[in-house]
Amino acid sequence: MSVVDELAALMADKGQRNYGENVTIAEHVLLTAGAAQAQGASDTLIAACLLHDVGHWLDEPDDDFGIHAHGDTGGAWVAERFGPAVAEPVRLHVEAKRYLCAVDPEYHDRLSPASQYTLTQQNGPMSIDQVAAFETNKYFQDAVALRVFEDDHGKKTGTPVPLLKDFAALLLQLTNDDC
Numbered sequence: 001m002s003v004v005d006e007l008a009a010l011m012a013d014k015g016q017r018n019y020g021e022n023v024t025i026a027e028h029v030l031l032t033a034g035a036a037q038a039q040g041a042s043d044t045l046i047a048a049c050l051l052h053d054v055g056h057w058l059d060e061p062d063d064d065f066g067i068h069a070h071g072d073t074g075g076a077w078v079a080e081r082f083g084p085a086v087a088e089p090v091r092l093h094v095e096a097k098r099y100l101c102a103v104d105p106e107y108h109d110r111l112s113p114a115s116q117y118t119l120t121q122q123n124g125p126m127s128i129d130q131v132a133a134f135e136t137n138k139y140f141q142d143a144v145a146l147r148v149f150e151d152d153h154g155k156k157t158g159t160p161v162p163l164l165k166d167f168a169a170l171l172l173q174l175t176n177d178d179c
Helices: 003-012 025-038 043-051 070-079 084-103 113-121 128-134 140-153 164-174
Strands: none
Touching: 003 025, 003 164, 025 043, 025 140, 025 164, 043 070, 043 084, 043 140, 043 164, 070 084, 084 113, 084 128, 084 140
C-alpha cells in the first residue's frame, strides 16, 4: 500500500473527526498544505503541512480536542515513510506553538479557542531556556512555518479545500527520500 493510500484511508476514517474547530482534521491538513503550496513553500514543507496531524488518526483521542501528543506519534509515523525534512517539522509543530506563544506575546490571542485549550495540555508557552534549545534544532524554522500556515489558513471555512490527489505525486516523490 502506498503512503497516499494509507493517508487516504486515515482521512476517510478518523480524518472526518472534528477536534474543536470548524473543519474536520482532514480538511484542516489539506487547507494547511494548500496554503503552503500557494505561498511557494518547499516540497518537504508542503508534505509536512499535509501530514502534520496524522498523529490524531493513530489512536483514540485524549478528549474532544484530539491527541495532545500527536506531534510525537505523528512524527514517528511520518519518519517511517519520509526523511527528516518532512518528519521533523511534523514532530515539532506542537512545540512550535509553544515557541511562538513564548516569543510573540500576541500569538496566543490569535489562536483558536481549541488551540488555546490544547496549549494548556501541552505544557504551555516555552521557557527562555526551552526557546533557546528549540532554536538549535535544524528544522525549527520549518516547524514554525508549518505552525503559521496551520493557524492562519488551516481552519478557514468557506475556502475551497484541495484534494489529497492534488498532493499525491509530491508525496510519492518524497517517500523514503533522504530529504
